[in-house]
Amino acid sequence: MSPDPRPIPVVSGTEPGAGHYAEFIAHPANFMMRAWRECGELAEFDLGGARNILMVGPDAHEAVFRAPDDQLSAAEPYKYMVPVFGEGIQYGAPLPIERQQVKFLSNSLRPDKMKGYAQVIAHEVEAFVADWGDEGEKDFYDEFKELVLRTSTHCLMGQEFRTRLSDEFGTLFHDLEQAISPQAMVDAHSESEVFARRDKARARLQDLLMQAVGERRREGGEHPDMLDVFMNAHYADGSALADELIPGMVVWIMFAGFHTSSNTASWTAVEVARHPELMAPVVQEIDAVHRPGTDLSFAGLRELPALDGFVGEVLRLHPPLVTLQRAVLRDFPYKGHVFEPGVVLNMSPYVSHRVPSSFPEPERFDPGRPAPANVFAAIPFGGGRRKCVGNAFALLQVKSIFCALLARYELEPVDPPDSYVDVMPSLILRPSEPCRLRYRRRA
Numbered sequence: 045m046s047p048d049p050r051p052i053p054v055v056s057g058t059e060p061g062a063g064h065y066a067e068f069i070a071h072p073a074n075f076m077m078r079a080w081r082e083c084g085e086l087a088e089f090d091l092g093g094a095r096n097i098l099m100v101g102p103d104a105h106e107a108v109f110r111a112p113d114d115q116l117s118a119a120e121p122y123k124y125m126v127p128v129f130g131e132g133i134q135y136g137a138p139l140p141i142e143r144q145q146v147k148f149l150s151n152s153l154r155p156d157k158m159k160g161y162a163q164v165i166a167h168e169v170e171a172f173v174a175d176w177g178d179e180g181e182k183d184f185y186d187e188f189k190e191l192v193l194r195t196s197t198h199c200l201m202g203q204e205f206r207t208r209l210s211d212e213f214g215t216l217f218h219d220l221e222q223a224i225s226p227q228a229m230v231d232a233h234s235e236s237e238v239f240a241r242r243d244k245a246r247a248r249l250q251d252l253l254m255q256a257v258g259e260r261r262r263e264g265g266e267h268p269d270m271l272d273v274f275m276n277a278h279y280a281d282g283s284a285l286a287d288e289l290i291p292g293m294v295v296w297i298m299f300a301g302f303h304t305s306s307n308t309a310s311w312t313a314v315e316v317a318r319h320p321e322l323m324a325p326v327v328q329e330i331d332a333v334h335r336p337g338t339d340l341s342f343a344g345l346r347e348l349p350a351l352d353g354f355v356g357e358v359l360r361l362h363p364p365l366v367t368l369q370r371a372v373l374r375d376f377p378y379k380g381h382v383f384e385p386g387v388v389l390n391m392s393p394y395v396s397h398r399v400p401s402s403f404p405e406p407e408r409f410d411p412g413r414p415a416p417a418n419v420f421a422a423i424p425f426g427g428g429r430r431k432c433v434g435n436a437f438a439l440l441q442v443k444s445i446f447c448a449l450l451a452r453y454e455l456e457p458v459d460p461p462d463s464y465v466d467v468m469p470s471l472i473l474r475p476s477e478p479c480r481l482r483y484r485r486r487a
């Protein structure tokens with residue numbers, strides 16, 4: 045263990061034994077904002093005895109994303125996901141296997157598959173809003189959770205599964221999700237009712253998904269969904285991905301993509317409602333490529349730069365993943381410091397996206413702001429080898445939703461605009477509830 049030659053400022057307010065755990069657990073994004081404001085680019089904090097460093101800004105991101113896996117490990121800090129995905133999957137598998145499994149996921153999201161998903165999503169979204177009438181009020185957090193569950197299960201497991209099982213799937217998934225909390229980061233196996241429910245839900249999902257795999261194996265044929273890709277996946281040595289691991293792949297991809305996408309959609313709706321003055325270019329370009337009641341093509345969705353800018357700004361200010369962690373396995377030098385094995389490094393999109401040198405007037409919602417000069421400044425989807433493999437799919441979903449919605453409706457807040465704030469009851473950031481918005485058919 046090498047001593048750090050220069051001290052890093054420690055965030056104030058530690059408690060004996062627990063360090064900053066209580067404040068962190070209450071709202072990780074707010075805690076890290078305070079840490080940055082108080083200490084600057086590097087801030088040290090303590091989560092129940094584990095030494096953590098917050099590293100803010102593009103230089104830090106670049107250094108961390110470029111480090112090899114045997115120096116900075118993603119598996120160590122995220123091992124609380126193993127009971128959720130299962131042994132043998134992702135961080136429950138050795139690194140070379142995990143890397144190949146990520147490839148299976150990205151194969152299921154190839155551009156040729158995306159065209160089919162775009163159609164599925166467009167149908168689902170059109171059907172979802174078809175009976176909304178001329179005006180009304182809805183909780184857009186609940187609505188988009190339901191909608192993205194439908195679109196995701198449909199693209200992932202096909203029409204049959206989506207109609208038959210998405211309700212139960214949603215409930216089981218909710219039980220898994222409740223167990224992803226700051227508490228799990230400290231001990232994911234402690235005696236707790238939440239973790240017991242997680243294990244029960246995971247076992248039921250294993251059964252349900254194995255049944256679906258079994259039916260497909262018996263019936264044969266090709267299917268245009270992600271399950272089909274997993275059922276035909278082979279490792280580099282020619283061996284097949286075992287059927288017993290397929291449920292874990294499904295849970296993994298759902299976990300990575302479901303709430304991240306639905307929360308982004310909810311925050312987009314809130315920002316649309318709060319910023320009518322910014323909507324003209326977005327609506328004009330949607331009207332140029334889309335008529336309500338028709339399915340928007342994959343090509344059409346790609347021609348929406350103003351909507352892209354709008355969603356990009358939502359992801360800057362409300363990135364669903366507020367901290368990306370790596371554990372140091374080998375001494376990691378950075379700007380005159382040396383972080384020793386055991387230290388956990390935290391990169392926070394939430395904090396780094398508010399650094400004025402990268403994003404002038406950072407709290408202003410400005411979809412037209414130029415992209416920062418440094419490509420490592422904006423990291424809603426991470427970066428480097430572990431960059432999100434589902435970013436194009438996520439944007440496809442969110443853009444499809446807003447094409448269908450904004451082609452028909454205008455939105456406005458029901459509650460005072462400033463009352464919609466970022467909350468973190470789990471590790472994924474989302475808008476506060478109630479997330480009520482009023483919609484009215486466009487003139």
Ligand code: HEM
Pocket residue numbers: 118146149297300301302304305308363364365368369423424425426427429430431432433434435437438
């Ligand atoms: C707005 C939606 C999304 C956001 C903000 C998001 C964000 C991220 C981030 C920040 C990472 C990197 C984590 C790290 O470095 O520690 C990541 C990784 C990943 N994401 Fe996403 N994601 C989104 C949607 C999706 C979707 C829809 C899928 C799949 C369909 C997906 C699949 C993955 C996978 C498999 C990884 C791990 C990649 C690896 O380890 O190499 N994500 N995501």
